[in-house]
C-alpha cells in the first residue's frame with residue numbers, strides 16, 4: 599500500500615500507449631450506439647469476457663474489431679480526452695501517443711479527422727499542463743507501399759506528428775520490410791521508433807537499430823537473449839518502452855514474477871514502464887508500475903529510476919525535461 603501510494607504520487611511520462619487501445623468497453627458500447635455500428639457483443643460484460651489472449655495476434659484481432667466504432671473527429675477527441683483524464687489521475691505529466699491511421703483509413707475515414715480529433719484533445723490537455731507528442735504507426739502486416747501512401751497522407755499534418763513507429767503482427771514482418779519508408783520519414787525530420795523483440799527474435803531488434811535507425815525501442819524484451827545486442831543498446835543509450843501487463847496478457851511472460859524489467863535495469867538498459875493498450879490489458883500506467891513492482895519486489899530507487907527514464911527517454915527537449923527531473 600505504501601509502495602502503491604509512492605508510485606501513484608510520482609510524476610511520470612507514458613511513452614508507449616496506443617490510443618485505440620485505450621478504448622474502454624463502456625465507450626465502445628456508447629460509440630457503437632451513437633454511430634449505429636453493430637458490435638459482435640451484446641453487453642459490456644461480454645466484451646470484457648472476450649479479453650483472454652494467448653498471443654499478440656489474438657489480441658490484435660479483437661483490437662481491430664473494437665476500433666470500428668470510431669467513425670468521426672469527435673469520436674477520436676472523446677477517446678483521447680478520456681485517456682488523458684486517466685493519465686492525469688495517475689500523475690502522468692507527459693504522453694507520447696501512438697495512433698494507427700491505416701486501421702481507420704481502410705474503413706473509409708478521413709486521415710484529417712483521425713489526426714485532428716486526437717490532436718485537439720492533446721491541445722486541450724496541454725492547456726491543463728500535460729505535454730504530449732503524437733507518433734504515427736505503420737501496420738507491419740500491410741505492405742511498405744501502403745505505409746508510403748500513409749506517409750503521403752500525413753504530409754499536410756506533419757506539424758501535429760512528431761515521429762513514426764511500427765506496430766501490429768511482428769513475426770514474419772521484420773523491420774527491413776519498411777527500410778525505405780522509414781528512411782523517408784527520417785529525412786522529413788520525424789523521430790523513429792519501432793516495436794521490436796516483443797514476439798520477434800533479437801535479429802528484428804538489430805534491424806530496428808541498423809536498418810530503421812530507431813531513436814527508441816518499443817518492448818525490446820527479447821533483446822536480452824543476445825548479449826552483444828544488449829551492449830549495443832546500452833552503448834547507444836536507447837530507451838526501451840516496456841509494458842508489463844501487456845507482456846503478461848499476451849503471454850510474452852508466463853507470470854509477472856518472471857518479468858525481465860529488473861534484469862534490464864541491471865544490464866544498464868534505460869527501461870520505462872507503460873500501459874500499451876490499457877483498456878485491453880487491465881491497467882493504466884500506475885497499475886503497471888504497481889503490478890510489476892510488487893511482483894519483482896522493486897526497490898524505491900529502481901522505481902524512481904524507471905520514472906526518471908520516462909522523461910529522459912521522451913522526445914521532450916532537455917529544457918522541457920528539466921522541470922520533471
Ligand code: HPA
Pocket residue numbers: 616619654661765766767793796844874875
Ligand atoms: N504490439 C504490436 N502491435 C500493437 C500492440 C502491441 O502491443 N498494441 C497495438 N498494436
Ligand code: ZN
Pocket residue numbers: 614616765793816874
Ligand atoms: Zn504497443
